[in-house]
Amino acid sequence: MAEEAWGANPLQSGVYPKAHVLNRFIAKAIDGMLIAAASQVIEPVGWIAGLAYTLIADGFPGGQSVGKRLIGLQTVVPRTKEFSGFRESIIRNLPLALAYLLFPTPYVGWLLAGAVVAFEALLLIGNERGVRLGDEIAGTQVLDSGELDFPE
Secondary structure, three states: OHHHHHHOOOOOOOOOOOOOHHHHHHHHHHHHHHHHHHHOOOOOHHHHHHHHHHHHHHHOHHHOOHHHHHHOEEEEEOOOOEEOOHHHHHHHOHHHHHHHHHOOOOOHHHHHHHHHHHHHHHHHHHOOOOOOHHHHHHOOEEEEOOOOOOOO
């Protein structure tokens, strides 16, 4: 029985490989540029649009924000073996939305927003599954596209 566990396919046992960290940072940078561009549109509509995109980005089809789609990543719910939806996206992105809300406040807001983003980045880098606080709360994980073929 122990031999079966060692030889088991990790995808069948619910353990999924960590997505490439550099790819995740590049995808988030692309999304960040979209958010920054949206926030520069007519005030305050653009800022609200940026906040909305921050929250719902990973709920688009295939669990992919624009950045994830371009880089080849997907957000999934390993427990259900489905792509993340808008509910999971909002929950997993709450820490980043908090940083977005704090950032307009000079000095203190910048420091607090930077601390939130740095904490999330350190968790992503140091965790063996590549999950950050938002992923833990929402029960999601980011994978390289094609690792799994979840039904849409």
